[in-house]
Amino acid sequence: MIKQALVIIALSIGLGALRQLAPRGIHWMGSWPDASMPAEQAYKLMAKPGDPGFISLQETISAHSQKKALILDARESELFKEGHIPGARNLPYYEYEAKAANVLGDVPADTPIIIYCEGVTCESSFFLGRDMQKTGYTSVRIFYGGFPEWQKAGLPLEKSEKIN
Amino acid sequence: MKKWLFIILRLTLGAIILGSSIYKIVTPADFAHSVFNYQILPGWIINPVAIILPWVQFLCGGALIINRGTKGGAILILLMIITFQIAVASALIRGLNVACGCFEAGGSPATWIIFGRDSLILALAALVVWFQNRR
Secondary structure, eight states: HHHHHHHHHHHHHHHHHHHTTTTTTOOOSSSOOTTOOOHHHHHHHHHTTTTTTTOOOHHHHHHHHTTEEEEOOSSOOHHHHBBBBBTOOOOOOOGGGHHHHHHHHHTTTSEEEEOOOOSSSSOOHHHHHHHHHTTOOOOOEEOTTTTHHHTTTTOOOBBSSSSS | HHHHHHHHHHHHHHHOOOEEHHHHHOOOHHHHHHHTTTSSHHHHHHHHHHHHHHHHHHHHHHHHHHTHHHHHHHHHHHHHHHHHHHHHHHHHHHTOBBOOOOSSSSSBBOOHHHHHEEEEEEHHHHHHHHHHHHO
């Protein structure tokens, strides 16, 4: 039994190595963000061509204080309730189709939109941003430092009992 | 009777596991993103896992279907499903809304429903291993 298992694993390593020679192979050594990485550097690792652009903490603060952008929180409702950027609306990325009409019904397609989630190890803001671009939103950016960067800077937070 | 039951269980499990390996083999980058999003493994090991694991699934599923190396394949499947269950549960407990990455890229998020479904597959795998070692 163990011998068979070892043979399967050895074969898998070989097939995996061969697979890397075919189209869409990936490198053995990947570059993935970790929590200690600056947000913009992490953003560049995760962004694909055509993705929403990056927005820094400072720019987010300024857009937020001047009410120049709609801020969307792509995290789970539970995390949103516990604390979020004041005035942000909650739209978990995987509920986009179900909730977009409700959350974004009053939002014109050219509204500046800033999306965030749980920081540089979280990809939800990318998923939501891509879906929004596909739907026709033209000014979407990703605050990739996200909730952790906002919280760490000691900026005000808001809690919600109810969502939106 | 029992023999037939075992054959059906073995083929079903083999088909599920082989089927779930296909998208991971076709688009390893998507699978690597799924692995990353669980935020369990350190960065350096994400790509090797995304490259090798789908083939382990493919070969184990195949082994069960053609009934060669079945004992080794079944025990590996059992271990993999237990690992996946731990990953899904830990993501849910941490409040991560990660895509499951189970059968398709992105796809449905990991939820307790997914956890329940995988528990059924886990039970199936446990049955196959048990039958196997009784023979």
